[in-house]
Amino acid sequence: MAHHCLKELLALQAVDMRIRHLEQRVALIPKEIESHRQEQEKLRAAMKAKKEELNRVGLDIKKVEGDIKQKQDDILKIQSRSTMVKKNDEYQAMLKEIDGIKAKISDLETREIELLDVSAEAEASWKDFEKQSNSSIKSLDGEIGELQELVGQLKEEITRTKDGRHSMLNKIDTETLNRYQRLLASKQGEPVVKVENSNCGHCHLKLIPQTLLKVSGGLLPPCDNCSHLLYSAEE
């Protein structure tokens, strides 16, 4: 292995680390988009639930109103029959029955007022909630669009960088390049590392003297432990 290819190898490594960084960034984006979409789904589900609650209160009010109307009709029916009642005790029983129904109507009216309060409150909070939720969904749409655009840009940059990489390969001897490519494919840190205080710059284990000698000779030897290619910072 010749020393003269170190500079070229480090240049290649810088390009490859850039590509690796870009590819990692691209790989993360689908998850980011997915989490934005889930966020949107949550907002839509919350809006649906709130709207359903609002509708339920509306139906409850209609139901109470219907019950009141029914009972008022019952009273009218009893009153229309009253003209035919001759006996006083029957008449008294009829009045008592009407009083009973009126008491129930009064209860229903109280219930209706309560429900109208609930409905008014829910209606007011719904409008704010709907506005906020829709605006959040819209801004998430914007972010998703930006991420999709970013993927396109990153992929273009990866292609461009890979194209530029090709011309760098023939400046490095085959054996070194093969070792380098294997280390690169393993995706563990940088394939070519500095020796730091007689330790490998990748796995940080102490290097044997023979290896250190090769390093100082500029031979780019592999680490005894992790096989990453070693060079000396002093040269």
Ligand SMILES: [Zn+2]
């Ligand atoms: Zn090592």
